[in-house]
Amino acid sequence: MAVKNTIPFRGTPQQEQELQDVIARYKDCAGATIPVLHEAQRIYGYLPIEVQKMVSEGLNVPLAEIYGVVTFYTQFTTEPKGAYHIAVCLGTACYVKGSGDIIDRIKTRLGVDVGSCSNDGKFSLEATRCIGACGLAPVLTVNEDVYGRLVLDDIDGILDKYLK
């Protein structure tokens, strides 16, 4: 039950202004919560408590309700993306070729859980659905870099590049 997020919030005044503009635009519309949260996530990349509070106060919707919505819909995340965002495909093709083990290896090596970000903000890890690169299965991406036809022993080498 503890507050999971340990990365300090680093929102800028520009981001806040942008969010306030969005809120002002939606303020009197019914059902504004979800679109505003989408915009907020676009602006900040994720929805930490600070951002949810701004939405709650701006739209006059209780924080408990906002948080309920954010945790209900999988497209929202309360975790920031790391400097390096690792996405491992768990689509069927990748999965049968061992992407489950790959994800476990990354977890142990970096000490990061799926869906969260390392405390130093460097790495975040995501398990994605099929990304359409089945010919390369199993596949993972680190930011814009794509790595395919992986075997378990490739993983350390890949991570080393970003750990430097």
Place this chain on the structure above:
Amino acid sequence: MAVNLKINNMDVTVPEGTTILEAARSINVDIPTLCYLKEINEIGSCRMCVVEIKGARALQASCVYPVAEGMEVFTNTKAVRDSRKVTLELILSNHDRKCLTCVRNQNCELQKMSTDLGVDDIRFLGENPYYDVDNLSPSIVRDPNKCILCRRCVSVCKNVQTVSVIDAVERGINTIVGSPFGVSLSETPCVNCGQCIVVCPVGALREKDDTDRVWEAIADPAKHVIVQTAPAVRIALGEEFGMPIGTRVTGKMVSALKLMGFDGVFDTDTAADFTIMEEGTEFLQRLEKGGKLPLITSCSPGWVKFCEHNFPDFLDNLSSAKSPHEMFGAITKSYYAEKQGIDPASIYVVSVMPCTAKKFEAAREELSGTGYPDVDAVITTRELGRMIKQSGIEFTKLEDGQFDTPFGAASGAGVIFGATGGVMEAALRTVADILTGQDLQAIDYEAVRGIEGIKEATLEIAGKKVRVAVASGLGNARKLLESIRSGEKEYEFIEIMGCPGGCVAGGGQPIVDAKTQMEINVRAARASAIYAEDKAMTFRKSHKNPIVSKIYQEYLGEPCGHLSHKLLHTHYMQRANY
């Protein structure tokens, strides 16, 4: 328009808009329910109440399904029974089924249903992640492991109280009811009203138990332990012992407290008379000297905290008078200590309250005018019931006892504090006498009685127009204050109680199950017991209570005077949300 239908082949006629559940119960056909709570939670989510409707494809949830002309309903077919049983077994499969050590043992809607439906085995193995129990709040304990996700608490907190600090979070198998970001209730704007507890069908919400602290104090020979009981306790405590709702058990309660070993058994009603003297005087001063109006009562700690979070612009309107039990504590640790020659440090004041928010209130640092906390422990009506049972006292067989002196004699005005409108009426009885200089005989202010959420009246007192309003339940308080903020309404005097119906329906009162709540208007039944107590009193106005005049003469001086201010008044602060 009337609608005719058949339930289990019996004819029934009910008004249009009635649900199948209500129609069935009107002819004594019982249908089990779990998430449904009349007027509070009608969301049709648990599916315990399913019935067969002729011509319908699937079983339907009767608690939300309106009746229709010519409808044929069956509540007791094999398909219905099987479906309910599977639903219940699924709920039980991931329920922390430790009934023997559960606060709701024998008073639990889930447990009763399990017996009623004849569940003797649970065929499913549920996944049972363990969730931490939130016990950091001074008033409310939440145990998600016992939660069946009925959402009654969410509805009462959001729709009735408009506090909204709990909601369903996450999805699917991981769904729990909790506060945002998993923080403790104590870190939210929760006002500790306990309305979530009294609507919870199971043991997932309970009061923070302070009975051990009280037992320890009683066992400590160095402590002089005195107990005071709020007006609404005496008309509800009997329910803990199976007595009908609305039974007055004042005398038995006093006898039980004496048997339990308290050194003094006193009446918070006496202190309520002091509250009226202080608050009434404050009102007259503001009225005559042009002070901030409307004056708003401050004896409901749930309301006070709500105001601190949500209406900081009204904090100067709040009466600075402490709530009655805090006044009692302050007078006990000053006047009484001096009179009896007892060191105030050794006095331990226990308050028995219908209220969970009083636990939070007692812990406020500013409530210690004597240098000691005014009140040392607060227990609810339910906790007192448990302590009496632990003592092996046969409550229903007790003779009537008498409160001890000096704080045993109270006026009827002090008694009616327990019902919505009561503080207002009590204050008016005194204010009207002072303004007219007479001993008025017409003192039943019917306009402010009754269980409506918001009541208004305009009174003529000694040629002065006094516009009053009474709100109970925080959603109603919010509505009332917003109408004042916007300039739409103006008043001179307002009473606000945090719980709908006032203290009689407080968050610390005996829990009444959903089915009984459909049959009996609990608030009204308890309130009429309160007004019966009032009628039975010798003195019905606070300023006529001889104890009150005596203590002002001997000790306090004038109401709102120097010493009164030190002992009997307090202040408030704006509080952040999260």
